[in-house]
Amino acid sequence: MTPTEQLVRGVPAGDQSAVRPPLPVKMVIAGGFGVGKTTAVGSISEIEPLTTEAAITEVAAGVDDLTHTPRKTTTTVAMDFGCITIDPTLKLYLFGTPGQERFGFMWDDIVEGAVGGLVIVDTRRLDDCYAAVDYFEHRGIPFAVALNAFDGRLEHSLEDVRWALDVSEHVPLVVFDARERGSVRDALLVVLESALAASGG
């Protein structure tokens, strides 16, 4: 059954739908394993973070590929997400992207249409976030890098981290605490301001 684009996207006149849904605005929270993605989502989401299984296309990573399998494989990973109702017609969804501790993942299935991304970084394990930084830069998705200050301490200065990650000057770099609601809110606001600037607003 192949639907017409119109039928999927629009609501026909005289629609029998009981309720008009809100417009969903999506942001993506990325970063290495255990860096605080789910904590950040849980700190600000109005619902307990939900988990679902997402299919991710993994592009074989060259030298690491010992199996000589086809170029792409599909991996199933757990994805955590939450949401914030802005008003009855507008809802913000936060999706934690899985799998970024390894190279070569394609997150298009999750990221498609996102207004922005927040890359959470543990300064003790900078390597874990390169894939996410690269991804957002290549896709032209506005994003910010947020250093999760575990126990209020950072191992490196902001300048050192910017240098190490080699992110452009226009990419905001913030320090935050994934456990603090106000801190997560402010980090998301930095991303949204970037998205707003990118939209020409």
Next chain:
Amino acid sequence: MADGPAPPGPDPVGPAPAVRPFLVTAGRVAPTAAGRPVPVETQVVATVAGLAALDALSFEQHDIVSACRRPQSIAELAARLRLHLNVVRILAEDLRAAGHLTVHVPDTGATHDASVLRRVIDGLRAIPDSRGVTP
């Protein structure tokens, strides 16, 4: 078959079912023959006809339409019903074609519009620092 007017209860816990993820889709793995999969935040709502037909629906179809009394995203449906995302995509498309659901694919032009972003920013700014509950 569970059939009641009760809204979805507390989130299920425990591991997702390991069997028959794509059995319920008759082996189909892509939501449409040609198109790209709908985004995970795509909103799904039961139609009046769909709710009226609930008794005639079985298993996953029943659960999806029932859960969609209130608008749900594809991702929420997958999580709450413990179904694979792509299974929900396929079943939602089937149910839409049958008139039981409406599927609202977000318009990226609208979600990226400056006025919408400003509303999200204003809404977020209104969120207080803490929930008033000490963890």
